[in-house]
Amino acid sequence: MVKEIIKNADEKMTKTLTVLKGELSTMKAGRANPKMLDRIEVECYGSMIPLNQVANISAPEARVLLIQPWDKSSLKDIEKAILKSDLGLNPTSDGAVIRLMIPELTEETRKNLVKNIKKVGEDGKVAVRAIRRDANDKIKALKKDGEITEDEAKKSEDSIQKETDKYVKEIDTIVAAKEKEVMSI
Known part of the structure; x- marks a missing residue:
């Protein structure tokens, strides 16, 4: 049951990352895409x-x-x-x-684009954290119902936190790369 919750959370976080990449790829960056x-x-x-x-x-x-x-x-x-x-x-x-x-990007346009990129990245992080919260709530419910022990609950929450940290770091990397791309055009 716990492994299923963690696997489900991981799948949702992966989907969030895919959506983020898709959304960033649709933002115009001065090049035709x-x-x-x-x-x-x-x-x-x-x-x-x-x-x-x-x-x-x-x-x-x-x-x-x-x-x-x-x-x-x-x-x-x-x-x-x-x-x-x-x-x-x-x-x-x-x-x-x-x-x-596709027009050449002005400095002002670049700055606005970077703001939008950061916003999309932050939205992605919020989504990942919401997935973490939901998974932790399910684990707490299992612990409360006596289906898992305190140690199992703690281990599971730690595992979910590691996944969350991994995805947040990945989002930061993707956002930084897109910002660099926009500013270097």
């Missing part, structure tokens, strides 16, 4: 569909994203979705493809 558009959904065929499911997205140059819709009739819908997004990019279309020019 197709993942920047992962959060954009296009309204076509009567529903909201992720952009990468209605078009091919590539980065032919360092600061250009090329979007090739599979259905040319969705071109206007894709443009509209990009304009409505929080990316602040202006699409240019030639009737067949959409080009997105």
